Amino acid sequence: MLTVGMLRKPALCVLTSALAAVSLYTSPMMPTPYAKAENLAPSTLAAAAAAAVPVPVEVAKGVQQLVRLIPELSQRIVSFGGDVDGPGVSGVQVIFAATAADKETSTDRAIFDPTTGKLLNLNLQPKAAQKPVAMTDEQARTKASAFVAGLQAGGSAYQPKEITRESSLTTVRLVRTVNNVVLDDAYDAFVSFDAAGRIISFRMFDGRLYEKISLSALPSANRVISAQQAVEKYKESHPLELIYLLPSQYSLGNPVQAKLAYVVKDGVITQSHTGSALDAFTGKRLGNPSQAQLQPAKTIAVNGTGEKWVAQSEAQAKDIVRKLLRVEPEKLPLATYTEAYGDGQERRLYIWGHFAEGTADQDKRFQMGQIPAGVKANERLHVLVETDATTGQLLRLEMSDGTSVSAKTDKARDWSAAEATLKRLLPTGTSQVRVRDVGNDQSTLITADLMINGLPVYQADQIVEDGMYSLRVDSATGKVIQIQMNRPTEIIAPARTKALMEQGAVERLLKAYPLELTYIHQTDLQSGAISWKLGYDLSFRQTRAHCFCGVESKVDLTVHLDAVTGQVIVKE
Numbered sequence: 001m002l003t004v005g006m007l008r009k010p011a012l013c014v015l016t017s018a019l020a021a022v023s024l025y026t027s028p029m030m031p032t033p034y035a036k037a038e039n040l041a042p043s044t045l046a047a048a049a050a051a052a053v054p055v056p057v058e059v060a061k062g063v064q065q066l067v068r069l070i071p072e073l074s075q076r077i078v079s080f081g082g083d084v085d086g087p088g089v090s091g092v093q094v095i096f097a098a099t100a101a102d103k104e105t106s107t108d109r110a111i112f113d114p115t116t117g118k119l120l121n122l123n124l125q126p127k128a129a130q131k132p133v134a135m136t137d138e139q140a141r142t143k144a145s146a147f148v149a150g151l152q153a154g155g156s157a158y159q160p161k162e163i164t165r166e167s168s169l170t171t172v173r174l175v176r177t178v179n180n181v182v183l184d185d186a187y188d189a190f191v192s193f194d195a196a197g198r199i200i201s202f203r204m205f206d207g208r209l210y211e212k213i214s215l216s217a218l219p220s221a222n223r224v225i226s227a228q229q230a231v232e233k234y235k236e237s238h239p240l241e242l243i244y245l246l247p248s249q250y251s252l253g254n255p256v257q258a259k260l261a262y263v264v265k266d267g268v269i270t271q272s273h274t275g276s277a278l279d280a281f282t283g284k285r286l287g288n289p290s291q292a293q294l295q296p297a298k299t300i301a302v303n304g305t306g307e308k309w310v311a312q313s314e315a316q317a318k319d320i321v322r323k324l325l326r327v328e329p330e331k332l333p334l335a336t337y338t339e340a341y342g343d344g345q346e347r348r349l350y351i352w353g354h355f356a357e358g359t360a361d362q363d364k365r366f367q368m369g370q371i372p373a374g375v376k377a378n379e380r381l382h383v384l385v386e387t388d389a390t391t392g393q394l395l396r397l398e399m400s401d402g403t404s405v406s407a408k409t410d411k412a413r414d415w416s417a418a419e420a421t422l423k424r425l426l427p428t429g430t431s432q433v434r435v436r437d438v439g440n441d442q443s444t445l446i447t448a449d450l451m452i453n454g455l456p457v458y459q460a461d462q463i464v465e466d467g468m469y470s471l472r473v474d475s476a477t478g479k480v481i482q483i484q485m486n487r488p489t490e491i492i493a494p495a496r497t498k499a500l501m502e503q504g505a506v507e508r509l510l511k512a513y514p515l516e517l518t519y520i521h522q523t524d525l526q527s528g529a530i531s532w533k534l535g536y537d538l539s540f541r542q543t544r545a546h547c548f549c550g551v552e553s554k555v556d557l558t559v560h561l562d563a564v565t566g567q568v569i570v571k572e
Contacts, residue, residue: 058117059092066110066119069150070199079103084111089120089205096124118210119151122202126168126194133197135170137163144172144191147199148209156213158189161542168195173545178213181221181534182542184272184520187211190545218519219534224280230515230536233283235506239276241265242502242563243555244452244493248461251345253391255490258457260498260563262505267556268540273520274559277537280517286535297436299451302419304426309485312392317350317385324421324483325399329383335361338389346389353382369400397483406442409475414444418471421480422448425469438465444473447554450487453496459486462554499563509561512568513538544570 059080067073077100081093092114097106111121135143141160148158158174159182165171171192176183187208192201225233244258266275266287277286309324311317314334321329332352339347339362351364354375359367368382386396415437422433432451439445447467450457457468472482500508516539521530540559557571 056092056114056117059094059112059114060117062112062117062119063094063110065117065151066122069147072198076108077103079106083114089203091120113210116210119202120204122199124198124200126200127196127198129168129194129196132168132195135193135197140170140172140193143193143197143199144174147191147202148174148189151202152210156183156209156211158209162544169193171201175542176208178215178218178519179221182516182518183213184518184537184541186272186541186545188545218532219281221280221517221534224517224534225283225536227515227517227536230278230280230283231510233278234276234510234515234536235503237276237278237285238502239265239285240502240505240509240561242455242496242499244455244457244491245555245557246457246459246488246491248459250488252388252393252395252486252488254488255492256488258452258491258493260455260494260496261557262500262502262509262561262563263555263557264538264559267553268538268558269553269556272541273518273535273537274540275556277518277520277535278515280534280536286520286522286533295437297434299432299434301430302423302426302433302448303430304428305424306426306428307424309394309425310392311348311350311385311387311394314350316392317387320385320394320397321352321383321399324397324424325383325480327381327383327399329381332379332381332383335364337361347395348387348389348392350385350387351382352384354379355382368398369402371402393485394483395485399481403476405474405476407475408441409439409444409473410478411437411444413478414473414475415446417473417478417480418444418446421471421483422446422469425483425485433469436467439472443475446471446473450491452491452493455496457491457493458555460555460557464552464554466554494564500561500566505561505563505566508566508568509538509559513540513543513559515539516542518542540570544572 063078073096076096076098079095079097081095084091084093089111091111094110094112095103095106096108096110097103108124110119110123112118113120140163145158145160152158156176156178159177160172160174162173163170164173169192171190174189174191176185176187185208187205189204189209190202191199194200240262241264242260242262245261246256246258250256264274264276268274273286275287278284279286309320311320314336318329321327329352333354335351337349339349341347349365351361353364354372355364355367356370356372364382365384368384371380371382380401382400382402384396384398385394387394426433432454433448434451434456435446435448437444437446445465447465448469448471449467459466459468466484466486468485468487470482470484471480473479474481515536518535518537518541520533520535520537522533523530538559557569559568559570561568
């Protein structure tokens with residue numbers, strides 16, 4: 001919900017009664033006289049008249065429409081203010097005040113689209129009720145639906161879903177539907193009521209409530225497979241993956257307990273639909289366009305050399321640089337310092353190179369590759385070594401000469417360099433690792449994750465570019481220029497046999513979030529064009545408010561199962 005602090009101070013002030021909004025139709029460029037002028041002092045009228053500015057007729061229409069839906073606003077003084085920028089919605093601000101004197105302090109506000117006059121956001125102060133109205137869920141849904149329907153004048157229908165109650169506030173979430181089929185997007189609308197049963201809040205994202213979707217662009221629901229057939233196809237598709245999951249934070253020097261978990265293949269939050277959604281006609285998985293662009297992951301066996309990469313002094317840090325990056329930092333100026341983290345751990349950093357004059361040592365790690373003019377050609381290099389301050393264990397190694405290459409890289413050459421380095425990082429003996437190139441045609445970034453008992457080991461909250469080992473290769477030279485390690489000294493992993501069978505896990509998932517017929521939009525990553533599919537997807541999107549946005553996770557835990565207990569867990 002927007003707060004007063006998010007809104008710009010009104011730049012335009014025109015006082016009128018909300019009842020006079022009707023008159024604005026006949027005076028599209030100027031505000032009307034005050035409907036309650038007899039209650040205002042002459043000095044107030046003169047000041048308001050002097051501040052009179054043109055008011056877009058569409059916004060006036062929007063105010064009139066809102067007053068019809070919430071009659072109590074007809075008794076308010078309206079102040080048209082300046083523009084409002086986000087978050088989530090931008091438009092023209094309108095303030096509703098009990099008196100002219102309250103217009104600067106009133107927190108009763110609305111935001112309208114300046115072009116169409118459509119209501120984008122409403123925020124009224126809740127009132128205490130001597131006898132609170134005990135709204136039933138059905139009453140709340142009915143009132144919320146009527147309000148949203150009154151706003152639309154076309155566009156998609158909105159269907160009330162979940163109801164949340166917090167203190168004296170009741171909020172109804174409504175989702176977009178077409179032909180009684182839900183849409184996969186996250187453009188929900190929210191209507192809130194106070195203890196007296198008054199509508200005090202309306203919010204949505206980006207004005208999508210009013211977006212019109214062409215019915216001709218949507219596939220017909222005729223001849224779709226039945227819900228029962230969809231369930232059987234879903235089970236046959238093996239939608240879940242069993243993994244070992246590490247906590248988001250842990251001490252590298254201590255044993256770390258891994259958990260067995262089932263996750264949805266190809267994720268949930270990386271797209272508007274889950275990665276396991278089925279085509280409603282064929283029963284085949286719809287897939288994830290963003291995942292399709294990634295190189296497929298593969299499991300390989302790597303014979304590690306068991307070398308120790310520990311630096312507890314400048315000399316040892318230089319030795320690591322020479323051995324792994326094959327450069328000599330001796331002639332470059334060195335900055336070294338220790339940095340404390342919120343989890344109690346400390347990192348030791350060694351940074352070589354010339355930086356802009358006045359750059360603090362702690363800021364140099366964020367300016368890698370920003371080499372000042374005038375530096376000699378043979379000294380145009382930045383090198384960073386980051387270690388665990390207690391054990392000296394290498395965590396990060398990076399170098400940059402400030403140049404960038406846009407030419408297509410040689411993937412076979414890059415992989416050969418990455419594999420040679422990976423062998424030197426792994427313990428002695430053969431290790432099973434899952435590797436993937438998450439770079440593109442111009443860059444190579446190899447992530448490698450340990451396998452235990454044939455299952456990949458992931459850390460909660462890792463992003464797709466991170467792995468237990470991550471190696472970046474220079475596309476111009478084919479040399480490894482960045483190494484990142486995040487491997488605990490010891491991982492305690494429960495036996496794989498302790499996990500539920502996959503079909504049992506799927507049954508529990510479907511019990512929590514049954515499949516639902518859904519219109520699913522897929523975006524062409526090259527052209528941006530949207531095509532609509534009709535699919536069966538988990539009803540998670542329709543039973544919980546959730547934004548499918550943000551960075552792509554290494555492993556998506558939005559909806560997953562504890563593989564031992566079978567508990568369905570939602571992380572929002």
